[in-house]
Amino acid sequence: xxxxxxxxxxxxxxxxxxxxxxxxxxxxxxxxxxxxxxxxxxxxxxxxxxxxxxxxxxxxxxxxxxxxxxxxxxxxxxxxxxxxxxxxxxxxxxxxxxxxxxxxxxxxxxxxxxxxxxxxxxxxxxxxxxxxxxxxxxxxxxxxxxxxxxxxxxxxxxxxxxxxxxxxxxxxxxxxxxxxxxxxxxxxxxxxxxxxxxxxxxxxxxxxxxxxxxxxxxxxxxxxxxxxxxxxxxxxxxxxxxxxxxxxxxxxxxxxxxxxxxxxxxxxxxxxxxxxxxxxxxxxxxxxxxxxxxxxxxxxxxxxxxxxxxxxxxxxxxxxxxxxxxxxxxxxxxxxxxxxxxxxxxxxxxxxxxxxxxxxxxxxxxxxxxxxxxxxxxxxxxxxxxxxxxxxxxxxxxxxxxxxxxxxxxxxxxxxxxxxxxxxxxxxxxxxxxxxxxxxxxxxxxxxxxxxxxxxxxxxxxxxxxxxxxxxxxxxxxxxxxxxxxxxxxxxxxxxxxxxxxxxxxxxxxxxxxxxxxxxxxxxxxxxx
Numbered sequence: 001x002x003x004x005x006x007x008x009x010x011x012x013x014x015x016x017x018x019x020x021x022x023x024x025x026x027x028x029x030x031x032x033x034x035x036x037x038x039x040x041x042x043x044x045x046x047x048x049x050x051x052x053x054x055x056x057x058x059x060x061x062x063x064x065x066x067x068x069x070x071x072x073x074x075x076x077x078x079x080x081x082x083x084x085x086x087x088x089x090x091x092x093x094x095x096x097x098x099x100x101x102x103x104x105x106x107x108x109x110x111x112x113x114x115x116x117x118x119x120x121x122x123x124x125x126x127x128x129x130x131x132x133x134x135x136x137x138x139x140x141x142x143x144x145x146x147x148x149x150x151x152x153x154x155x156x157x158x159x160x161x162x163x164x165x166x167x168x169x170x171x172x173x174x175x176x177x178x179x180x181x182x183x184x185x186x187x188x189x190x191x192x193x194x195x196x197x198x199x200x201x202x203x204x205x206x207x208x209x210x211x212x213x214x215x216x217x218x219x220x221x222x223x224x225x226x227x228x229x230x231x232x233x234x235x236x237x238x239x240x241x242x243x244x245x246x247x248x249x250x251x252x253x254x255x256x257x258x259x260x261x262x263x264x265x266x267x268x269x270x271x272x273x274x275x276x277x278x279x280x281x282x283x284x285x286x287x288x289x290x291x292x293x294x295x296x297x298x299x300x301x302x303x304x305x306x307x308x309x310x311x312x313x314x315x316x317x318x319x320x321x322x323x324x325x326x327x328x329x330x331x332x333x334x335x336x337x338x339x340x341x342x343x344x345x346x347x348x349x350x351x352x353x354x355x356x357x358x359x360x361x362x363x364x365x366x367x368x369x370x371x372x373x374x375x376x377x378x379x380x381x382x383x384x385x386x387x388x389x390x391x392x393x394x395x396x397x398x399x400x401x402x403x404x405x406x407x408x409x410x411x412x413x414x415x416x417x418x419x420x421x422x423x424x425x426x427x428x429x430x431x432x433x434x435x436x437x438x439x440x441x442x443x444x445x446x447x448x449x450x451x452x453x454x455x456x457x458x459x460x461x462x463x464x465x466x467x468x469x470x471x472x473x474x475x476x477x478x479x480x481x482x483x484x485x486x487x488x489x490x491x492x493x494x495x496x497x498x499x500x501x502x503x504x505x506x507x508x509x510x511x512x513x514x515x516x517x518x519x520x521x522x523x524x525x526x527x528x529x
Contacts (some may be wrong), residue, residue, distance in 0.1 A: 044266035054088050058136075073099060076120035086127045090526035094134040095155065121151035128154060134162040149180045157182050158309030162193035177251065178213030185220040192250075194221070195228040209233070215241040222248050228285075237264045246277050246299075254278070258287030258311040264295040265345070283331075284497035286524035289318060297324040304356075315339045318362065318373075322346035322353075329354040337364040337430035340373040342400055344382035356421075358388075361397040372426070375381030387416040395423040400454055407434035414442035414474070424450040429483075431495060434459050435470035442474040450482045464495050468502050478503055 013415035063152060072095070078085040097117045111504030118137070135155050137147065149498060155163075163184070165176075176196065184191070214236045221227075226511060228236070245251070252313040267277065268273045276299065283305040288296065297320065300306070306329065308317060314337040321332065323346070332354070334340075342362060351357070363373050378398075383405060389392070396413070412435065413420060429451045443449075461467060472478075481503060483496050 014437070038474050054091040056096070057092050058094070058095040058098060059144035070392075071100070072117040072120050073100065079123040082126060085124075087125045089124070089129050090131065092129055093131055094136075095132065096136045098136075118146040118471075121146055121148075121154075124154060125151065127154075129157055129159075131159055133155045134164075135160065136162075136164045137325040149177050151323055153180060153183050156187045158186045158187055158190060159219060160191055163188070163191060164193065164195040165197055173492060177208040180211060180254065181209065182216040185217050189223065191221065192224060193226040194224055195226070195230075196389060197230040197232060208462070209236045211236050211238050214238075215244060218244045223250060224248055225250050226253040226350070227251060228253065229257060230255070231257055233257065239266045243271075247272065248278070250280060251278060252280055252284040254281060255285040256287075258309070259292055259296065261289055261292035263314075264292055268455050285309075288317075289313050290316050294320050295319055297326075298323075301326065307331075307333040310337040310340070311333045313339075315341055318342050321344045322350040325353050325355055328414045329357065329358050331359040331397070332357065333361040334363065336373040341400075342375050342378065343375050344375075344377040344379060347378065347382055348385050348389075349384040349414075352525075354387055356392060357390050358392050359395045360393065361395065363397075363399055363407045375403040375426070378403040379407065380404070380406055380412070381407040386411040387412045391416055393417040394419050395422045396420065397422075398426065399424060400426050405429065407431070407437070410434055411438055411442070414438060416443055420446050420449040422446070424448075424452070430451060431471060431499070432463075432467045435467055435474050438474050440473040441476060443476075443478070445477050446475055447477050448480045449478060450480075453483050461495050462464055464498050467495065468499050471499055472502060472506055475503075476511050479507055 022183060025094055054070060054075075057075055058069065058072055073087070075088060075092075109527045117496060132155060134279045214233070218241050222244075224245075227248075237256070239260075239262065242256075242259065243266065245254070246267065269277075278299055281300060282305055283301050284300055285305075285307040289307040289310075291313070292311070293308060301324075303326065304325070306321070308321070310317070318334055319341075321334070329439060332350075340363070376402060393413075396417075403426045404426060407427070407429045409425065410423075410429060413423065423443075423446060481496065481499050
């Protein structure tokens with residue numbers, strides 16, 4: 001018996017001495033403290049535990065769910081011991097520079113400023129990150145103070161696969177210079193994802209990136225799979241640069257601020273690779289005019305996601321997209337100009353050809369004071385046919401002036417689109433008629449419903465309580481109901497308020513967050529619960 005026990009211990013000891021098996025076991029640890037304890041067992045355990053604990057480093061890593069990830073300042077604290085710092089840096093695969101915390105301003109005590117993790121760049125000037133694959137700068141509006149070319153260049157490793165500068169990122173043209181892009185081109189031939197945004201506020205007069213330098217950079221980055229340029233490159237993007245990037249054989253996602261139609265006309269088909277222009281493009285986002293869109297869409301036949309912003313004359317963009325026979329399309333978002341027109345016939349044509357569509361958003365990104373696009377012949381019959389062609393639809397947003405829609409359109413959506421999760425439409429919806437014509441569980445997974453109501457005198461609720469009860473039955477997962485921004489009558493306002501209170505109470509109870517409210521506090525609707 002003692003011998004069997006000894007053999008079992010020996011087998012376990014040998015198993016825990018194999019780096020591959022030990023890594024699998026330690027990978028099950030979810031607490032940073034547990035992994036830190038494992039690092040004290042022996043040198044092998046220290047190495048394998050550190051690889052897991054320090055694989056991702058940055059404050060935001062914790063915010064998105066990886067509670068084990070150390071912060072940038074934890075790494076910078078080791079700068080007094082260069083050998084130890086390098087040992088830990090050898091384990092890091094992802095660095096995420098974010099807002100670390102807030103501090104009170106000495107000059108204006110009532111104000112709080114953001115303390116940025118980018119301030120630790122100088123602590124890493126004497127080390128390398130040999131296994132760094134991902135770096136993200138998602139920082140504050142003051143990080144341009146720390147993000148200098150000389151400091152950021154240390155992260156341009158041969159192992160780097162993703163370089164993302166998003167949101168308040170890479171502030172200041174002093175960061176992204178010709179020299180920086182030249183270094184990236186030479187060092188990062190494994191780079192697959194590049195997302196950039198230049199700050200035009202602090203360095204609006206300087207031109208740190210030249211047109212020629214940026215074109216040369218794009219010519220040398222043909223291995224990219226994702227290229228996203230949000231802003232700040234308007235003056236350096238040229239027809240030549242565009243001609244280089246559209247030849248990328250592996251590019252899947254392309255996001256550009258705008259594409260002038262002349263750039264498309266300047267393309268030379270004789271230099272296109274065998275697969276043609278953008279042969280593997282799957283997701284496309286850019287600003288285009290009607291003519292530019294018409295010129296480019298023939299090259300996007302296999303695209304599954306399109307987001308178009310207006311750039312120049314933008315009236316018939318939706319008609320152009322609808323007639324382009326984009327059979328693989330799953331996601332369509334169309335920002336609008338004041339003159340954009342949406343025709344019912346085009347909605348039907350789009351639905352008939354893009355039956356895999358899951359996301360349809362018009363007018364896309366719209367400010368509060370922006371004018372809605374004009375609808376022509378958008379009726380309940382059109383919506384019925386659209387819904388019948390799109391059984392996979394999950395998100396629908398159709399906000400238009402002049403749409404002739406009623407609750408019948410919602411009934412059609414409930415009949416055909418059982419996967420619909422969010423719906424925002426311009427329609428004259430009388431909820432009492434909707435729930436009486438509909439059926440229980442009409443929208444089984446719908447969570448958000450926003451109705452842009454026109455001014456109407458036809459809504460006179462006879463029984464708000466009963467209508468609310470039936471609404472909860474028809475929308476079992478509904479979490480948010482809104483009507484507006486039209487001039488709602490007092491009856492409309494009372495119904496929306498009662499319905500939203502009932503939805504909130506139902507959801508709180510179903511999640512067990514609190515006991516049922518006392519009888520009469522939210523009306524008879526709670527009898528349903």
